[in-house]
Amino acid sequence: MKRIGVFTSGGDAPGMNACIRAVVRGAVYHGIEVFGIRRGYSGMIAGDVYKMDSHSVSNIVQRGGTILKSARSKEFVTPEGRKKAYDNLMAHGIEGLVAIGGNGTFTGAMIFGNEYGIPTVGAPGTIDNDLYGTDYTIGFDTAVNTALDAIDRIRDTASSHDRIFFIEVMGRDSGYIAVQSGIAGGAELVMVPEVLTPISEVVETLKQGWSRSKSSSIIIVAEGDEEGSAQEVAEKIKVQVDENADIRVTTLGHTQRGGQPSAYDRILASRLGLGAVEGLIGGQKNVMAGIVNNDLVYTPFEDTIRLPKPINEDLLRMVKILSV
Numbered sequence: 001m002k003r004i005g006v007f008t009s010g011g012d013a014p015g016m017n018a019c020i021r022a023v024v025r026g027a028v029y030h031g032i033e034v035f036g037i038r039r040g041y042s043g044m045i046a047g048d049v050y051k052m053d054s055h056s057v058s059n060i061v062q063r064g065g066t067i068l069k070s071a072r073s074k075e076f077v078t079p080e081g082r083k084k085a086y087d088n089l090m091a092h093g094i095e096g097l098v099a100i101g102g103n104g105t106f107t108g109a110m111i112f113g114n115e116y117g118i119p120t121v122g123a124p125g126t127i128d129n130d131l132y133g134t135d136y137t138i139g140f141d142t143a144v145n146t147a148l149d150a151i152d153r154i155r156d157t158a159s160s161h162d163r164i165f166f167i168e169v170m171g172r173d174s175g176y177i178a179v180q181s182g183i184a185g186g187a188e189l190v191m192v193p194e195v196l197t198p199i200s201e202v203v204e205t206l207k208q209g210w211s212r213s214k215s216s217s218i219i220i221v222a223e224g225d226e227e228g229s230a231q232e233v234a235e236k237i238k239v240q241v242d243e244n245a246d247i248r249v250t251t252l253g254h255t256q257r258g259g260q261p262s263a264y265d266r267i268l269a270s271r272l273g274l275g276a277v278e279g280l281i282g283g284q285k286n287v288m289a290g291i292v293n294n295d296l297v298y299t300p301f302e303d304t305i306r307l308p309k310p311i312n313e314d315l316l317r318m319v320k321i322l323s324v
């Protein structure tokens with residue numbers, strides 16, 4: 001392999017830049033030419049491709065976002081779109097790809113690889129930590145710490161005013177950010193998409209807290225919770241508890257996607273970026289590089305996409321025990 005392409009796709013995540021840097025410098029180290037593809041599959045279709053060298057990735061290890069930009073491409077879902085992408089890769093002599101992204105990114109890579117035979121190795125970049133085949137994804141640790149910082153601040157004001165706060169964190173289908181930030185932030189309850197927490201249980205938790213003279217409470221709601229958004233959950237609760245209960249809602253939203261990556265994310269991203277390049281060189285294709293039990297492993301895209309990564313329900317139990 002003499003020439004590879006690298007791109008970021010889907011929702012951005014802190015640490016993606018550190019991963020791009022590791023891919024580019026790893027390729028240069030091994031004597032391989034590397035091309036950056038802007039805006040993920042959209043840029044592949046548009047031919048937005050440029051040659052990178054070790055200087056192209058100077059001074060980015062500490063930056064959030066992605067210098068290659070990111071997008072969710074609708075056109076790549078069509079065979080015509082993928083044909084355009086393939087023609088552009090061929091025009092640049094690109095023989096292999098490193099895809100940095102999440103589930104949607106790897107689904108696209110798998111279909112493309114099956115159709116055109118271009119080997120791709122993925123690096124898991126998403127704040128959601130919802131990919132099978134790696135203990136943690138790039139960006140998750142930073143997002144948890146960003147959420148935690150906000151929770152700590154909200155706790156101060158919640159306590160001053162004796163209020164109940166419902167705090168919504170990201171996680172469309174996954175409660176990882178909610179669980180970890182909830183434990184670290186001392187939340188009374190954490191609501192996640194994977195396990196139903198009925199409204200009756202939220203009411204019960206609040207009432208028990210009041211009976212023990214608890215004057216303020218923090219409930220973390222993952223974006224994809226079955227009972228609805230934090231706003232919807234708060235409205236349902238309002239009608240079931242004391243009319244005078246002082247309830248507020250904060251949605252943390254995209255604050256969790258930006259910011260300087262933590263040391264953990266930079267190191268993880270560096271290992272996975274280099275692991276992806278060296279995987280490609282070693283003949284890996286249609287797999288995702290991941291770190292499991294501190295070892296670098298490659299998992300077929302098919303498995304990362306199909307297999308669930310369940311929440312540790314013991315952690316949810318712990319939240320309840322520790323909030324007595």
Ligand code: F6P
Nearest residue numbers: 011126127128170171172223257
């Ligand atoms: O997949 C990462 C994520 O941040 C999810 O937690 C969230 O549901 C989604 O992306 C938001 O996507 P967008 O930035 O396109 O609104």
